[in-house]
Amino acid sequence: QKEVEQNSGPLSVPEGAIASLNCTYSDRGSQSFFWYRQYSGKSPELIMSIYSNGDKEDGRFTAQLNKASQYVSLLIRDSQPSDSATYLCAVERGSTLGRLYFGRGTQLTVWP
Amino acid sequence: DAEITQSPRHKITETGRQVTLACHQTWNHNNMFWYRQDLGHGLRLIHYSYGVQDTNKGEVSDGYSVSRSNTEDLPLTLESAASSQTSVYFCASSETGTASPKDTQYFGPGTRLTVL
Numbered sequence: 001q002k003e004v005e006q007n008s009g010p011l012s013v014p015e016g017a018i019a020s021l022n023c024t025y026s027d028r029g030s031q032s033f034f035w036y037r038q039y040s041g042k043s044p045e046l047i048m049s050i051y052s053n054g055d056k057e058d059g060r061f062t063a064q065l066n067k068a069s070q071y072v073s074l075l076i077r078d079s080q081p082s083d084s085a086t087y088l089c090a091v092e093r094g095s096t097l098g099r100l101y102f103g104r105g106t107q108l109t110v111w112p
Numbered sequence: 113d114a115e116i117t118q119s120p121r122h123k124i125t126e127t128g129r130q131v132t133l134a135c136h137q138t139w140n141h142n143n144m145f146w147y148r149q150d151l152g153h154g155l156r157l158i159h160y161s162y163g164v165q166d167t168n169k170g171e172v173s174d175g176y177s178v179s180r181s182n183t184e185d186l187p188l189t190l191e192s193a194a195s196s197q198t199s200v201y202f203c204a205s206s207e208t209g210t211a212s213p214k215d216t217q218y219f220g221p222g223t224r225l226t227v228l
Contacts, residue, residue: 032215044219046217090217
């Protein structure tokens with residue numbers, strides 16, 4: 001089992017819809033969780049980080065964490081074509097603080 | 113402004129040559145990381161460092177080496193380049209390892225390496 005798994009995608013949604021990106025992780029001792037966005041040909045950039053169970057909102061983005069289910073998600077409300085990118089889930093294990101384990105990413109396309 | 117830079121941005125080399133990719137950060141971060149990114153594999157960790165004189169192997173370290181002589185730089189060396197090392201290489205840095213926002217990794221712009 002991989003450390004971090006994401007829904008394989010690609011995911012395609014119309015402009016204005018909610019895009020839902022999911023991620024599961026294998027280490028129950030994981031402490032920190034990150035969502036990065038990566039445009040084609042560019043480097044990953046941080047969108048959200050979350051450390052405790054529940055929801056965390058930042059503008060159109062909401063991260064949700066459920067440690068009991070080892071599940072973290074990212075919701076993008078009112079999706080825009082500029083949100084079209086690959087989204088990477090990253091997890092920090094408690095046993096290796098500082099090191100992040102990345103999923104393979106989910107490619108999102110928002111069509112006008 | 114503080115930043116993380118990589119050089120060169122593009123490199124073409126031949127099989128068997130030694131290649132060094134540079135990474136420089138001005139945030140004074142303790143942690144630095146090298147990843148490679150290939151289609152179908154996502155980001156894979158090559159080597160990382162938690163501070164000066166500290167280096168650790170990641171999941172795909174064979175054929176690569178790093179050294180950390182100061183806080184700002186973590187150069188990645190391919191000892192004898194192979195075609196399988198054709199990839200995009202990203203350097204990243206973070207402040208600490210404390211399960212906090214300080215663990216956020218910030219990425220450089222990447223180096224596209226082609227080994228012929």
